[in-house]
Amino acid sequence: MKPRIGVIGASEINTEEYKTAEIVGSEIAKRDGIVICGGMEGVMEAVSKGARSQNGLVVGILPGSRAEQANKYIDVPIVTGFGHGRNIIVVSSSEAIIAIGGSFGTLSEISFALRLKIPIIGLNTWNVSEQIIQTNDPVQAVDKAFSSISCSRNSGL
Amino acid sequence: MKPRIGVIGASEINTEEYKTAEIVGSEIAKRDGIVICGGMEGVMEAVSKGARSQNGLVVGILPGSRAEQANKYIDVPIVTGFGHGRNIIVVSSSEAIIAIGGSFGTLSEISFALRLKIPIIGLNTWNVSEQIIQTNDPVQAVDKAFSSISCSRNSGL
Amino acid sequence: MKPRIGVIGASEINTEEYKTAEIVGSEIAKRDGIVICGGMEGVMEAVSKGARSQNGLVVGILPGSRAEQANKYIDVPIVTGFGHGRNIIVVSSSEAIIAIGGSFGTLSEISFALRLKIPIIGLNTWNVSEQIIQTNDPVQAVDKAFSSISCSRNSGL
Amino acid sequence: MKPRIGVIGASEINTEEYKTAEIVGSEIAKRDGIVICGGMEGVMEAVSKGARSQNGLVVGILPGSRAEQANKYIDVPIVTGFGHGRNIIVVSSSEAIIAIGGSFGTLSEISFALRLKIPIIGLNTWNVSEQIIQTNDPVQAVDKAFSSISCSRNSGL
Numbered sequence: 001m002k003p004r005i006g007v008i009g010a011s012e013i014n015t016e017e018y019k020t021a022e023i024v025g026s027e028i029a030k031r032d033g034i035v036i037c038g039g040m041e042g043v044m045e046a047v048s049k050g051a052r053s054q055n056g057l058v059v060g061i062l063p064g065s066r067a068e069q070a071n072k073y074i075d076v077p078i079v080t081g082f083g084h085g086r087n088i089i090v091v092s093s094s095e096a097i098i099a100i101g102g103s104f105g106t107l108s109e110i111s112f113a114l115r116l117k118i119p120i121i122g123l124n125t126w127n128v129s130e131q132i133i134q135t136n137d138p139v140q141a142v143d144k145a146f147s148s149i150s151c152s153r154n155s156g157l
Numbered sequence: 158m159k160p161r162i163g164v165i166g167a168s169e170i171n172t173e174e175y176k177t178a179e180i181v182g183s184e185i186a187k188r189d190g191i192v193i194c195g196g197m198e199g200v201m202e203a204v205s206k207g208a209r210s211q212n213g214l215v216v217g218i219l220p221g222s223r224a225e226q227a228n229k230y231i232d233v234p235i236v237t238g239f240g241h242g243r244n245i246i247v248v249s250s251s252e253a254i255i256a257i258g259g260s261f262g263t264l265s266e267i268s269f270a271l272r273l274k275i276p277i278i279g280l281n282t283w284n285v286s287e288q289i290i291q292t293n294d295p296v297q298a299v300d301k302a303f304s305s306i307s308c309s310r311n312s313g314l
Numbered sequence: 315m316k317p318r319i320g321v322i323g324a325s326e327i328n329t330e331e332y333k334t335a336e337i338v339g340s341e342i343a344k345r346d347g348i349v350i351c352g353g354m355e356g357v358m359e360a361v362s363k364g365a366r367s368q369n370g371l372v373v374g375i376l377p378g379s380r381a382e383q384a385n386k387y388i389d390v391p392i393v394t395g396f397g398h399g400r401n402i403i404v405v406s407s408s409e410a411i412i413a414i415g416g417s418f419g420t421l422s423e424i425s426f427a428l429r430l431k432i433p434i435i436g437l438n439t440w441n442v443s444e445q446i447i448q449t450n451d452p453v454q455a456v457d458k459a460f461s462s463i464s465c466s467r468n469s470g471l
Numbered sequence: 472m473k474p475r476i477g478v479i480g481a482s483e484i485n486t487e488e489y490k491t492a493e494i495v496g497s498e499i500a501k502r503d504g505i506v507i508c509g510g511m512e513g514v515m516e517a518v519s520k521g522a523r524s525q526n527g528l529v530v531g532i533l534p535g536s537r538a539e540q541a542n543k544y545i546d547v548p549i550v551t552g553f554g555h556g557r558n559i560i561v562v563s564s565s566e567a568i569i570a571i572g573g574s575f576g577t578l579s580e581i582s583f584a585l586r587l588k589i590p591i592i593g594l595n596t597w598n599v600s601e602q603i604i605q606t607n608d609p610v611q612a613v614d615k616a617f618s619s620i621s622c623s624r625n626s627g628l
Binding site: 107112 | 553554555556558559560574575576578579582583585586587597599600
């Protein structure tokens with residue numbers, strides 16, 4: 001199976017965060033990874049757009065009950081109807097997480113990833129644990145995410 | 158977005174049902190549809206195998222909390238950890254449903270599809286509503302599923 | 315712990331069904347049982363009203379994300395925000411189920427109860443399995459529900 | 472409806488945290504509030520024990536699929552089968568939250584409470600937002616929780 005990278009962050013973001021998320025998506029697709037995200041606006045849209053620009057596969061795990069609520073770059077909308085309850089699914093379905101900025105919704109996802117021992121790479125995000133690998137460079141973030149997946153798969157975790 | 162066909166049925170099945178599900182998967186992939194299923198054994202495995210044989214994309218929405226529990230033909234495991242609670246996600250994420258045989262778990266999914274007015278094609282399955290389009294032919298079942306999706310998309314539903 | 319009886323049925327019902335559900339709620343409360351229901355209108359409201367008239371405890375497992383959506387007889391609103399995904403919680407939290415009439419949402423709950431081997435007593439409801447104990451009398455339905463719980467508890471299930 | 476106070480914290484705790492949680496439960500029950508918790512060990516058990524000692528009502532929203540997994544002080548087990556996905560239900564069902572210590576699971580619940588603007592009182596817990604009302608005194612924590620509920624109810628929120 002192709003590596004699955006969860007990318008999380010706020011739905012309301014500035015231009016710089018949008019650009020960062022777009023690069024992250026593009027770099028994941030270049031390395032033949034699947035982008036898992038929440039399927040909506042902001043970071044979710046930007047990472048989807050970036051991945052699609054490189055013909056990558058983008059999965060959007062939606063809070064609402066209609067596929068039409070997905071941003072236009074989503075290939076596979078997963079329609080949960082579970083509201084914020086879908087956050088745990090975004091995290092559990094990912095082999096590594098890249099967190100970009102983000103508010104309390106993102107913090108809930110970071111918490112779940114820490115709880116489940118899923119590697120997290122942080123780009124200007126919550127600093128609630130030393131287990132979060134912090135970086136300022138989106139390309140490096142993607143490199144680290146792929147490295148952590150190789151490491152997990154090889155160790156049989 | 159590519160058409161998303163949910164294929165549901167029991168995890169314990171006989172050889173004939175396995176063959177039927179495999180044909181359904183293969184035919185969905187030939188028509189460039191995405192297979193959505195529960196990701197486990199039986200009908201879920203057979204439809205996944207069939208779709209993969211034609212290079213189709215297969216999404217498995219898993220009840221458990223580990224991606225490794227997916228059958229080996231799944232491209233995108235969605236790890237819910239929600240047990241039977243994932244059934245509603247299988248249904249909501251699909252534009253049409255093909256039900257093959259099945260027991261009470263399948264009946265819960267058929268009920269949700271009827272509740273949400275998602276078209277269902279039945280192959281030797283529960284006959285609880287006239288809204289279920291019954292057929293004995295797996296190729297015809299796939300044809301009808303794609304027709305119902307075209308119809309829904311064109312009518313703006 | 316007090317016996318927990320799940321009462322399920324449609325949100326749109328006629329006067330007779332309302333009266334039946336009210337008796338069921340009243341009889342559960344008289345026997346010191348807890349009513350578990352979906353917390354909304356129709357059968358859910360009637361059974362809650364009946365139980366409250368006898369000072370019984372009523373738990374409403376709500377589909378939406380606001381406690382205020384509960385009917386006015388609910389003592390303990392459980393706010394899931396999971397839409398139809400809450401149906402599995404209504405069933406799993408109950409030691410026996412009484413189904414009154416009902417449409418496809420009710421059928422999904424009956425299916426889950428059959429899947430989980432939770433006893434179901436049916437009052438003019440779906441007849442999809444011989445395992446559903448059918449009756450026309452609401453008092454008898456409650457008697458049978460309590461008997462099945464005693465049986466389960468004694469057998470250590 | 473009686474005030475519903477969610478009490479969250481780790482399943483592995485020390486004697487002091489156990490005592491604190493027990494006082495919190497006892498004080499909630501004295502003020503005729505309902506305790507909402509995760510239903511398991513540690514803080515969840517201690518708060519349940521405290522509440523029951525004062526004949527309070529205790530609701531346990533369980534991660535697993537069996538009511539028997541609840542601690543012995545739970546009056547109403549809500550059986551979700553949703554694993555960590557039940558955390559959002561604990562939070563959404565509460566009108567105010569008291570967080571006692573806690574690790575990443577607790578942090579996910581604090582995040583959801585902040586996201587949903589549900590008042591949080593913290594007893595030696597995560598300090599991720601100024602919106603968390605920090606205190607060292609369990610009685611004061613309960614007082615503040617009840618005050619915040621009165622305030623919310625009066626303002627019509």
